[in-house]
Amino acid sequence: MSSEISANKPAPIIAEKNINKFNRTSGLRETIETLENGDYILISGFYSDALLLLRELHHYLKDELPNNSFQEQREYRTEYRRLSNLVLLEIKNQKLVVRKSPDIGWLEKFYSDNDHFFLTMPQVQGLNSAWQWYKNGISVPVLRNKLHTYYGVYFPTRFDHLTLFDNWLKRYQGPKKSAIDVGIGSGVLSLQMCKHGFQKVYGTDTNPNAIIGLTEFMADTKLSRKIELDYANLFGKWEKQTELIVFNPPWLPTSKELDRLDEAIYYNENLFPEFFAEAHKRLLQDGKLLIIFSNLAQITNVTNEHPVENELAEGGRFQLENCFKKKVKAASHRTNRDQHWRSEEEVELWVLVKL
Ligand SMILES: C[S@@+](CC[C@H](N)C(=O)[O-])C[C@H]1O[C@@H](n2cnc3c(N)ncnc32)[C@H](O)[C@@H]1O
Numbered sequence: 001m002s003s004e005i006s007a008n009k010p011a012p013i014i015a016e017k018n019i020n021k022f023n024r025t026s027g028l029r030e031t032i033e034t035l036e037n038g039d040y041i042l043i044s045g046f047y048s049d050a051l052l053l054l055r056e057l058h059h060y061l062k063d064e065l066p067n068n069s070f071q072e073q074r075e076y077r078t079e080y081r082r083l084s085n086l087v088l089l090e091i092k093n094q095k096l097v098v099r100k101s102p103d104i105g106w107l108e109k110f111y112s113d114n115d116h117f118f119l120t121m122p123q124v125q126g127l128n129s130a131w132q133w134y135k136n137g138i139s140v141p142v143l144r145n146k147l148h149t150y151y152g153v154y155f156p157t158r159f160d161h162l163t164l165f166d167n168w169l170k171r172y173q174g175p176k177k178s179a180i181d182v183g184i185g186s187g188v189l190s191l192q193m194c195k196h197g198f199q200k201v202y203g204t205d206t207n208p209n210a211i212i213g214l215t216e217f218m219a220d221t222k223l224s225r226k227i228e229l230d231y232a233n234l235f236g237k238w239e240k241q242t243e244l245i246v247f248n249p250p251w252l253p254t255s256k257e258l259d260r261l262d263e264a265i266y267y268n269e270n271l272f273p274e275f276f277a278e279a280h281k282r283l284l285q286d287g288k289l290l291i292i293f294s295n296l297a298q299i300t301n302v303t304n305e306h307p308v309e310n311e312l313a314e315g316g317r318f319q320l321e322n323c324f325k326k327k328v329k330a331a332s333h334r335t336n337r338d339q340h341w342r343s344e345e346e347v348e349l350w351v352l353v354k355l
Contacts, residue, residue: 003232005208007270008152010127011128013116015040015088022087023049028056035083042088043121047101050087057083087121096124104131106151127151137271140188142196143168147186150213154264155186161248161292161347162188167197168290168324168349178202179244180282182234182275185264187214187244189292190227198244201227204236206263234278241284247275248292251301265328272307280317280354289318289352294328299344308350325349 022031023045031041031053043050057080061067067076077278093115094107106127119127131150137146138155149155156162169192176198181190184203187210193201195313205211213232218224230236254266279289284333297303312320328345 001299005211006209007110007150007209008141009106009210010119010123012111012114013088015042015118017108019088022053023223024038024052028053030061032057032083037095038086038214040086040088040118042090042118043098045098047089048098048100050098051090051122053082054121079351083123084122085120088118089121089124089233090118095168102128102131104128105135106131110151117316120215122163122264128161138186140334143188143191145191147188147191148213148217149186150209150216153207153213154210156188156238158328160328161241161294161349162192164324164326164347165189165246165290165292166192166196168351172288174286175243177239178242178247180199180204180235180238180242182215182279183249183264183331184227184229185210185248187227189248190221193244193246194223194226196332199226201244202230202238203227204230204234204238205233206233206234212353234275241282241287243287245279245283245287246290246292247279249275251294251296253297253305255302267307273310275352276311276315276317285354287343287354288321291350293348293350294347295344295348301345308348308352312352317355319355321353322351324351 006093018032019040019042020031021044021107023043024042034041035057041053045052061076061080061083063297064074065071065079089101091107091111094111096104096107124310133155134148134150137148139146140162141159142165147155176196179193179198179202181193181201181203184205185191185207187203190201190203203214209229211229214227214229215224217294218227222305249271250263250265250267252266254268283289291308293306293308307308311318325346325348328347
């Protein structure tokens with residue numbers, strides 16, 4: 001399956017020949033001026049020179065721009081993004097050319113047919129940290145084995161919603177022949193269902209990397225016979241009715257103004273109406289529809305709308321069996337005042353049944 005779909009990855013940059021170079025002996029002022037003019041800078045010495053330049057960019061912008069109000073912070077970030085995305089690193093034979101650079105396995109996986117190109121430093125940093133997570137794995141309290149999440153795939157960093165789901169699965173007494181996991185992502189919910197004895201799980205995702213990553217992760221182990229994947233919108237090719245449907249959807253509405261495109265985090269206005277209509281067709285009469293959600297959008301004043309509450313009030317398809325809530329454990333190291341709302345954050349597990 002994975003051979004038919006191609007992974008999302010940073011597009012290689014083919015840069016012109018005479019790019020200005022930067023290493024630790026270069027003048028910072030001229031380098032930043034070059035970036036301000038919209039021209040690329042190529043890091044030529046050590047990997048740490050690129051980190052140094054990005055640090056200097058922050059110092060420079062802090063002096064130049066106010067960074068207090070929400071609007072000012074956004075402008076600051078936009079400007080930082082514009083300038084840092086002009087800082088290039090050269091890649092030859094799937095390796096970074098600068099000295100003392102990290103080994104990033106994605107370069108071989110993604111660019112095996114491209115022996116010479118450039119990427120921006122933020123892209124390289126993204127690839128590097130994703131490689132560390134992928135290689136070392138992520139421990140989640142509800143699973144014995146670590147997750148090895150592929151580049152560009154959402155993975156859980158807090159676990160309260162997974163605990164809610166696990167507690168529900170522990171008490172669930174119904175049949176366990178099959179389940180559907182819409183937006184399977186790192187596969188964590190499907191793995192929990194398998195752990196609790198579900199025989200077959202069908203998982204979809206619109207992010208090709210999620211499907212490629214899980215296909216690779218399961219390879220030809222027993223799991224690959226339990227979890228079937230489809231790179232598709234919502235339910236994809238699964239037509240048969242099932243006793244359990246789970247969906248951990250994006251928790252925030254998109255806003256055109258913000259140009260936020262990440263489908264793991266932001267939902268568009270069609271997602272939930274379509275999801276509930278399709279879920280209704282796929283759920284057995286005695287089946288359960290589980291949705292993991294959060295009050296994040298409400299407590300950050302993004303919207304008062306709650307897609308599950310809307311469906312219950314207006315959909316005429318489902319009724320509420322139960323809604324479990326759990327306060328998200330405050331991360332004590334977060335002192336940033338913009339995060340004060342985190343103390344009110346709750347995750348929700350909605351259990352719906354057919355009317
Ligand atoms: C918040 S993440 C949850 C991932 C995983 N189920 C978990 O609980 O960690 C949402 C996932 O849904 C996927 N997704 C978003 N819209 C989708 C759609 N219309 N159809 C299928 N998957 C979708 C995203 O790509 C992402 O992997």
